[in-house]
Amino acid sequence: MTGAAGSGMPGPAAGNPVMNLFAEIRTLVLDAIATLTEAGRLPPGLDLAAVAVEPPRDPAHGDMATNAAMVLARPAGMNPRTIAEALAERLAADPRVAEADVAGPGFLNLRLQPAAWARVLRAALQQGAGFGRSSLGAGQRVNVEFVSANPTGPMHVGHTRGAVFGDALARLLAFAGWEVTREYYINDGGAQVDVLARSAYERYREAHGLEPAIREGLYPGDYLIPVGEALKDTYGAAFLDKPESEWLTTIRDFAIRRMMAMIREDLALLGVTMDVYSSERALYGTGRIEAALQTLRDLDLIYEGVLEPPKGKMPEDWEPRQQTLFRSSAFGDDVDRPVQKSDGSWTYFAPDIAYHYDKVSRGYDQLIDIFGADHSGYVKRMKAAVAALSQGRVALDIKLIQLVKLFKNGEPFKMSKRAGTFVTLRDVVEQAGADVTRFVMLTRKNDAALDFDFDKVLEQSKDNPVWYVQYASARVHSVLRRAADAGLATDGASLAAADLAQLAHPAELDLARKIAEWPRLVEIAARGNEPHRVAFYLYDLASEFHALWNRGNDDPALRFIQDDPAVMAAKIALVRATGVVISAGLAILGVTPVEEMR
């Protein structure tokens, strides 16, 4: 469903204007340029794409800055300051603009009327959790494929980060207007699910009181013991002492179902739910792999050939082999890639092509795959396949998730897969909690390694960003409770009616400015598929709020609880607007805001 319309939350589609002050002012700048062009003061046909309106790095430069004059100077054949001065004259005439100054090499710095910030606060109060929703992705469908762990065991820490990232990205894109599908590709077609079946078979024998033979190469984990029990309950002794050929298929399918049920539970612990589960195995024998490859063949992108050995590192058993190859090098890949082995069976790449062909066929405008960083070698071929299959219509973005390094008390936390003592998603969530886990996993860019310290993530201090943001949330709610006790109506509608001109102190306007950046931040984060930006923004917002809070220690006029009801209403409006944005941001991260600290 499309975010705004389907969620019951107010938003652009529900008739409320998108309150993005930066976008508004950019429009104002473009209008000013158009006016100058009509008056013959600028040449026609200028490319305005690079014109940006941004918060300046230095607050002393004003509330917003535009590079318009510098960007247009060369194509217009004019001095940037001349353009800037002409623009400043027009912009200063707008009621939202208090000052427009030309600075530096041709920056145009704008200072806005306080009423402009008041409008933003009012929008936040009226729109509540929907404040910041964007129509950026309106009318577009995106498929986010993530986790896609092999159904051979519980999810571990690495999967956890991918799950959190994918889910937060899906929430972000929905908030920015896209229609989003969350999808899990079950890798149940390869040899590893046969290993799963054999491992489960040994646990099945164990359930019958026999000694399990967990040979090298089988999955040793305890999690298969209940699967063995369940097999016994379902099939009794039917498969005991029978050759593999008699039980492999049945037990494999049984075990896969159990593993997927377990994975769904693990994901649910994190608050992640998928819209679609697609099975690799289900592609076999349906002709869909053949159909996808035929599509490529029709484009002359499939051929029989022999690959060169990889340069520099010659595999010992390398020998020239005739294979069916996909001409991925025509789409930027380094070499062509085999889709069929020399014995005629498919490589793993073939069903991947069919699966992506299926996604393309379902009409998505954009595909996003989330892979572990150890799969970086597949990025080019997958992009090549999608480009070929969709004739360039569908963009595939692949986000690589770097590994998570676990720590405990600052010491590396070693895990051994051999001994079966790897740290599972469940371990992490049980120790840290879903909210903390999710937030922490988003405090790094996806392509940077992340340290996760079991002790530090639970620490209650400002060097723990989760706690710091939650503390701000708790303070917001604490003040709202006190204001209500003092007789003030603290709902959004009432506060939106407050006289916000009472908010004139620079420290208060700093916070309002930060709130006004939220809709812009949402669009930047969504454009780049970068949910971590939301986490960093929330930290900054919390910081502004804590700063203002402490100003009240020294200056009673800046305290939120006031004797004069009109003054208090304005201040509480600012507090509530802060809370609205914290909640909206945390909702994108999938984290529940706290209302009090314990």
Place this chain on the structure above:
RNA sequence: GCCCCCGUAGCUCAGGGGAUAGAGCGGCCGCCUCCUAAGCGGCAGGUCACAGGUUCGAAUCCUGUCGGGGGCACCA
């Protein structure tokens, strides 16, 4: 040998064409008779790995070098 990611303050990391490059931690100095000090303010700390190039402007884009990580024909 080739491909991908990374290199920013002592440490952990944001920023990815724009002005004097930021935050947290660590160090130093301040702020509670006052809405939660679990907090806030200030000071010190930088050749944005290096060298070229593009640009009015480069930490950001391009090329190369060095360093770290990952991946490199029928395994998924």
